Amino acid sequence: MNIYDISKQAGVSIATVSRVLNGSPNVKPSTRRKVMEVIDRYGYTPNAFARGLGLDTMNSIGIICADSSDLYLAKAVYYIEGNLRKNGYNCILTCSGYEHGDKESALTLMINQRVDAVILAGSNYIETDTDRNLYIRNAAAQIPVFLLNADMDCPNVFCTMCDDFKATQEAAAALIDSGVTDILYLYNSHSYSGLRKLEGYQSACHMRNIAVSGELMQFYEGSREDIDGVCRFLCGLHEQGLSFHAVLASEDMLAAGAVKYAKLQGIDIPGDLAVIGYNNSLLTTCSDPEISSIDNHLETLCAQLVRTCISVLNGEDMPPKVIYSGELIQKGTTRLPVSGSQK
Amino acid sequence: MNIYDISKQAGVSIATVSRVLNGSPNVKPSTRRKVMEVIDRYGYTPNAFARGLGLDTMNSIGIICADSSDLYLAKAVYYIEGNLRKNGYNCILTCSGYEHGDKESALTLMINQRVDAVILAGSNYIETDTDRNLYIRNAAAQIPVFLLNADMDCPNVFCTMCDDFKATQEAAAALIDSGVTDILYLYNSHSYSGLRKLEGYQSACHMRNIAVSGELMQFYEGSREDIDGVCRFLCGLHEQGLSFHAVLASEDMLAAGAVKYAKLQGIDIPGDLAVIGYNNSLLTTCSDPEISSIDNHLETLCAQLVRTCISVLNGEDMPPKVIYSGELIQKGTTRLPVSGSQK
DNA sequence: TTGTACGCGTTATCAT
DNA sequence: ATGATAACGCGTACAA
Numbered sequence: 096m097n098i099y100d101i102s103k104q105a106g107v108s109i110a111t112v113s114r115v116l117n118g119s120p121n122v123k124p125s126t127r128r129k130v131m132e133v134i135d136r137y138g139y140t141p142n143a144f145a146r147g148l149g150l151d152t153m154n155s156i157g158i159i160c161a162d163s164s165d166l167y168l169a170k171a172v173y174y175i176e177g178n179l180r181k182n183g184y185n186c187i188l189t190c191s192g193y194e195h196g197d198k199e200s201a202l203t204l205m206i207n208q209r210v211d212a213v214i215l216a217g218s219n220y221i222e223t224d225t226d227r228n229l230y231i232r233n234a235a236a237q238i239p240v241f242l243l244n245a246d247m248d249c250p251n252v253f254c255t256m257c258d259d260f261k262a263t264q265e266a267a268a269a270l271i272d273s274g275v276t277d278i279l280y281l282y283n284s285h286s287y288s289g290l291r292k293l294e295g296y297q298s299a300c301h302m303r304n305i306a307v308s309g310e311l312m313q314f315y316e317g318s319r320e321d322i323d324g325v326c327r328f329l330c331g332l333h334e335q336g337l338s339f340h341a342v343l344a345s346e347d348m349l350a351a352g353a354v355k356y357a358k359l360q361g362i363d364i365p366g367d368l369a370v371i372g373y374n375n376s377l378l379t380t381c382s383d384p385e386i387s388s389i390d391n392h393l394e395t396l397c398a399q400l401v402r403t404c405i406s407v408l409n410g411e412d413m414p415p416k417v418i419y420s421g422e423l424i425q426k427g428t429t430r431l432p433v434s435g436s437q438k
Numbered sequence: 439m440n441i442y443d444i445s446k447q448a449g450v451s452i453a454t455v456s457r458v459l460n461g462s463p464n465v466k467p468s469t470r471r472k473v474m475e476v477i478d479r480y481g482y483t484p485n486a487f488a489r490g491l492g493l494d495t496m497n498s499i500g501i502i503c504a505d506s507s508d509l510y511l512a513k514a515v516y517y518i519e520g521n522l523r524k525n526g527y528n529c530i531l532t533c534s535g536y537e538h539g540d541k542e543s544a545l546t547l548m549i550n551q552r553v554d555a556v557i558l559a560g561s562n563y564i565e566t567d568t569d570r571n572l573y574i575r576n577a578a579a580q581i582p583v584f585l586l587n588a589d590m591d592c593p594n595v596f597c598t599m600c601d602d603f604k605a606t607q608e609a610a611a612a613l614i615d616s617g618v619t620d621i622l623y624l625y626n627s628h629s630y631s632g633l634r635k636l637e638g639y640q641s642a643c644h645m646r647n648i649a650v651s652g653e654l655m656q657f658y659e660g661s662r663e664d665i666d667g668v669c670r671f672l673c674g675l676h677e678q679g680l681s682f683h684a685v686l687a688s689e690d691m692l693a694a695g696a697v698k699y700a701k702l703q704g705i706d707i708p709g710d711l712a713v714i715g716y717n718n719s720l721l722t723t724c725s726d727p728e729i730s731s732i733d734n735h736l737e738t739l740c741a742q743l744v745r746t747c748i749s750v751l752n753g754e755d756m757p758p759k760v761i762y763s764g765e766l767i768q769k770g771t772t773r774l775p776v777s778g779s780q781k
Numbered sequence: 782t783t784g785t786a787c788g789c790g791t792t793a794t795c796a797t
Numbered sequence: 798a799t800g801a802t803a804a805c806g807c808g809t810a811c812a813a
Contacts, residue, residue: 144789148791490789
């Protein structure tokens with residue numbers, strides 16, 4: 096069934112059918128009824144490909160993330176997809192992994208699919224070496240690009256992010272103010288936001304006149320799912336004689352490992368070891384005690400990102416950057432006087 | 439830049455350009471080089487919409503799941519997407535939620551997008567009332583439908599699943615054989631696989647001549663993310679005087695709640711309470727002790743599902759059902775003599 | 782080996 | 798208010 100068949104059955108031209116289909120006001124009500132009746136009878140829906148060819152859009156938007164099964168990214172994809180669909184857009188999903196080349200080819204593929212826009216979810220799409228971000232710049236020359244939790248100055252690139260620097264800085268400062276001077280900063284990503292968090296930690300130390308020791312900034316190389324690995328990693332540090340009375344982690348999963356470590360070593364939480372995670376994910380409530388964590392309001396971020404996206408596609412002038420604040424949610428692994436987000 | 443522009447620049451016809459583009463052998467090497475050179479120079483890629491219109495496919499497949507941020511479904515989406523992409527297909531993702539009407543409209547939308555096939559991930563797409571599965575039957579009349587973890591007899595519907603009945607039955611039997619006669623079965627879904635698991639539990643009880651008490655089969659109505667809610671729920675049962683020395687849960691999240699409950703009540707795990715979850719997800723390792731859980735080999739399932747999908751699209755004759763076995767992975771919340779999967 | 786011409790199913794621009 | 802017809806850009810019979 097195509098538009099010709101419908102037009103014949105309804106005794107009108109294809110132009111009229113098209114008008115009915117697209118809600119044009121220039122159709123006599125009786126004609127509209129007649130056509131609609133035929134459309135309904137045959138359950139006709141216009142061919143999306145032909146429509147796409149004519150309009151040069153199929154109303155679809157690409158979502159690229161490293162790994163949609165990652166707790167945090169999964170949430171992001173979910174929120175973004177839902178919001179986009181509410182606005183009449185389809186979502187083409189690609190998991191690019193963390194390798195540079197794969198990220199680049201994922202983006203190319205997406206553009207060749209002729210999506211209206213592309214969303215890069217996760218800070219890992221921006222690297223410190225600006226040359227390696229060139230492929231995003233090139234993409235932005237063709238379609239608008241939206242970054243979640245990453246920062247890039249480039250025409251047609253729009254960033255929606257949480258101020259990870261400030262959030263981490265405040266959390267670290269709160270820990271210090273509570274009397275802990277040896278905070279272990281634990282991270283597992285060199286991404287843009289990974290570095291911002293690290294800087295936040297360092298900044299807090301400087302502000303409080305505490306020497307930033309290299310040993311207290313530990314990078315965990317293991318799998319993003321290996322909580323036990325984190326536990327072992329910390330036990331290793333412990334055995335090497337490294338002393339720390341707080342763990343500030345760039346991800347909840349690392350914090351969960353820290354809690355396990357403390358239990359294994361018989362260290363009291365939060366008495367002898369405070370633990371703060373990041374993302375305020377399901378992991379924080381699964382752990383015992385529940386993990387204090389920085390919430391970066393992902394749902395709000397995603398809603399805002401999609402709002403920006405839709406507006407840009409509608410030709411509106413939009414700010415290239417929107418920055419939200421994070422917030423420390425205290426649970427069982429800290430006992431800090433005030434909420435870390437109130438400066 | 440379109441194919442006409444390229445053909446002019448290369449001094450050939452569009453047919454030749456098309457042949458080069460699609461790797462036809464009937465092109466003189468020198469001509470091919472000449473055309474390729476122009477294509478590369480302009481970075482030309484064929485218009486996907488026009489291609490789609492002509493070929494009646496854009497090589498895209500719809501993935502529908504209730505909630506892509508759910509720990510289990512997120513994994514499923516990830517595995518499926520990766521495998522499909524390896525085979526040259528794009529994935530259009532939709533989260534339908536758990537409401538019947540929304541599931542139906544999600545499927546309709548997908549079909550109108552003219553995807554080559556649609557994958558329904560999660561057992562919640564098949565309901566016990568067969569009338570409510572009619573929309574899937576209708577969809578299958580148009581494109582092949584692939585179900586992950588659900589069972590349906592219908593032409594053009596292909597099911598890839600784990601034998602949840604058997605896995606649960608074996609786990610329950612193992613618990614009983616270890617001396618526990620009051621196993622609390624905890625579940626939160628009336629989906630197809632949810633019921634199969636419940637039946638597995640009941641079957642094990644029957645096999646071991648244990649009366650199946652309605653009180654020992656508890657449905658948790660709260661949020662899928664509220665581990666604390668589960669904990670409170672169990673505390674409530676405890677206060678009401680319900681006695682149970684094992685919890686068999688249809689999902690890891692419920693099991694995590696059970697572990698919390700035991701700790702709160704000072705109940706020894708696994709001594710006085712054994713706990714078994716389902717899915718063997720990240721939650722099992724976050725908990726302390728780590729949670730024994732039934733692994734239904736999701737990655738294998740997804741790989742198989744995609745294999746079937748690709749084969750069907752290639753016109754091969756494929757079995758409508760493929761059923762794998764689950765496997766009990768013992769961790770800290772049980773101490774059963776042998777692996778539950780070896781009967 | 783290469784080129785011509787048509788079909789794919791829309792939307793949009795003209796007339797009428 | 799309605800109809801005829803030209804794009805849209807590609808793949809592909811068919812012809813050469």
